[in-house]
Amino acid sequence: MLSDRFLTSVGGSQSRLVLLILNYRLPPVTLALWKHAQLRVVADGGANRLYDTVSKWSCQSVPKLNPADAVPDIIKGDLDSIRPEVLEFYRHLGSRIVDLSDDQDTTDLQKCIDCALHQLKEDPSQLDGASILAVGALGGRMDHVLSSLNTLYRHEGRKILLCGDGNLVRLLPAGRSRLTPDRATEGPACGLVNLGTPATASSTGLKWNLDNTRLEVAGLQSTSNIIVSDEVIVDTDRPLLWMTEFHDPVQLPETQSSTNGQLE
Structure with a gap:
């Protein structure tokens, strides 16, 4: 059974979620999904998106959010897109930074999926059966979109969803x-x-x-x-x-x- 019910049951316990954030326009539901996710992995340029976007939404208990309200568990990629001040901001708040600048043969999406799959294996008690949802994965340049679709074919049988535009x-x-x-x-x-x-x-x-x-x-x-x-x-x-x-x-x-x- 492949269910997408967590899209409106955000914050519930019906399904476990690993959230990936890429460097493209993020849908408004991103921050609600952020709260629901057990693991949050951000591509290097996606950290800029997150940092710049979080203050545009509000929640009941915190009328005005700021970037410190949404700190990634892991920032991973070749680190060629993330702004230096954003990198240091999240590093200071405890994000684990994984520099893969020596790997130019895989995309940021692939790097984040690899990271998520590794964490699923390392921590099955918390992440067993989790869906992997990548936001900012569709839209913009067509070569990026086709690359994202191609990446899905590399992971047949995995519960991976791409969201965007x-x-x-x-x-x-x-x-x-x-x-x-x-x-x-x-x-x-x-x-x-x-x-x-x-x-x-x-x-x-x-x-x-x-x-x-x-x-x-x-x-x-x-x-x-x-x-x-x-x-x-x-x-x-x-x-x-x-x-x-x-x-x-x-x-x-x-x-x-x-x-x-x-x-x-």
């Missing part, structure tokens, strides 16, 4: 996947897209279900589909990208109430 994406492994979309924040638009070896897939729970349908690059892809059920089942013989439109449950500062996006 109104989209959520995960990779469904070969076999049967039962999905429970958070319909308060996801859809109705969705898609099943194949960027790898041609796949044959069937589905239930969609307006236009697949029936042993071949999906392939330069051929048919199931785009602009619609979620019509609280459960979607996909059977596929090859990995497929499952993507939904994402409606942020936290309103922007100028329209949000004081109770939205609580960190307490």
